[in-house]
Amino acid sequence: MRITVIGGGHGSYAAAAEMYEKGHDVVWWRRDRPAFDALLAVGALQIDDHRGARTVPIGSDGGVAIEADLGAAMKGAEVVIAPVPAFAHEDLARAMAPHLEDGQVVYLPPGSFGSYVFARAAAEAGNSAKAAFAETGTLPYLARKHGVDRVVVSGYATRLPTGVFPANDTDRALDVLGRVYPVERSEDALSGALMNAGPVIHPPLILMNAGPLEHFDAWDIHNEGTQDAIRRVTNALDAERVAVREALGYGAPHFPLADHYSADGDEWMYGNAAHEKLTDSGDWREKIDLHTHRYMREDVEIGLALLTSVGRWAGVPTPVASGLLAVANAITGRTPDTGGRTFEALGLAGLDRGQMTNLMQDGVAL
The missing domain is CATH 3.40.50.720 (NAD(P)-binding Rossmann-like Domain)
Known part of the structure; x- marks a missing residue:
């Protein structure tokens, strides 16, 4: 091929x-x-x-x-x-x-x-x-x-x-x-x-590790940066993602991020024990600039902003996602919709459920 x-x-x-x-x-x-x-x-x-x-x-x-x-x-x-x-x-x-x-x-x-x-x-x-x-x-x-x-x-x-x-x-x-x-x-x-794992796993890791990321020459957010307190925030954020999916009528499996960290849970996208493979490699010990790194520009300012906008459209509260966006805004000085991927920025916020279904099913009319 x-x-x-x-x-x-x-x-x-x-x-x-x-x-x-x-x-x-x-x-x-x-x-x-x-x-x-x-x-x-x-x-x-x-x-x-x-x-x-x-x-x-x-x-x-x-x-x-x-x-x-x-x-x-x-x-x-x-x-x-x-x-x-x-x-x-x-x-x-x-x-x-x-x-x-x-x-x-x-x-x-x-x-x-x-x-x-x-x-x-x-x-x-x-x-x-x-x-x-x-x-x-x-x-x-x-x-x-x-x-x-x-x-x-x-x-x-x-x-x-x-x-x-x-x-x-x-x-x-x-x-x-x-x-x-x-x-x-x-x-x-x-x-x-809404299966995208990046806007769930990376925003809590970079925002709640902002101090170490600015202090050390290199820091592994997936290893020593992944502590129980941060995992609890990740789980709460992921629950918001799943709630949005369910409100839109999307069915399981939702691929909860907890399975990524589990050695014996349901198989996640990278299989079981993938988190250990990642941390054992040492390849994610890196310098992350909170203003320019793709975890901020892509996963926060695009992915997380998209999630909150879909939540608004579907009538599903996303307080953890919104709070993380507010923290990111305080760090970078940029607005949460900087990435331009919200429903509002895409011109989709005014669609009703039926119109959105038709758009997803049939595509963009020429």
Whole structure:
């Protein structure tokens, strides 16, 4: 299968390597094309995981192809995997919109309701291609880059609840994605967005560890930063997410984050004991700038703001999420809707339940 990987982050590196190793025809594009020069000079990407270390050829015949032109990169692709931060979605959606083709599936892992952003961009560009936009609750990889030519994968997703926009294309889209990832059906794109674990796990960890993060050169929020008091806040925040899902009529499984921390609970997205794999790797001991890090810009200012806005629309109180947004605002000086992904900012707050259902089911009208 021809697969296009978008981006130059941890997830994109891992995706390019895994898709190649699975035997797919892989094309890789990133906005900053010169950033690939060092990797091309080496000619190979090293991947380290539970199976050991090995290399994937980059730029050579039969290897992962590096493409400078986005249109050329997308041409003929059956799946476009875009594990990019949500704050990059608007620009990327506009850039991709003219190049979408019939039958393509664009996968956003995770999406923060980016599937709607991409579909709307295609409609605004006048592209009538029958493409599907899908999103899930987490990156398919616990991964970190180590330099320009090495990625370490501490864990792979075993369950990826995935919503599709428009939902009337779900069967086809999941059939295609099922040849790539362990996807599971979510009702629609908004259901998939409300599976996003980042806005639940990361805001309490960075905001309640703000002191250590500013004091130490590096701090592991997932290890010594994960204490019982913070876990209780995370559980309360996750309960708000589940309450919003239930108010919208979305059914179980809701993938509660508590299962991520449990060694013997229901299998979560990364399987059991994934938290231990993450902390044991040591790869998440890092410097987190509270103003610029993606945990703030993506998970708080986009993901958490989206959750509270959906709660307002559905009539579900979200006091913990709202409180965390207020703390973030005090730290950064930016407003909670900075990321522009609230229902209000998207122009969806005025829809009634029936109109929202129709939008999720049928897509954006051209």
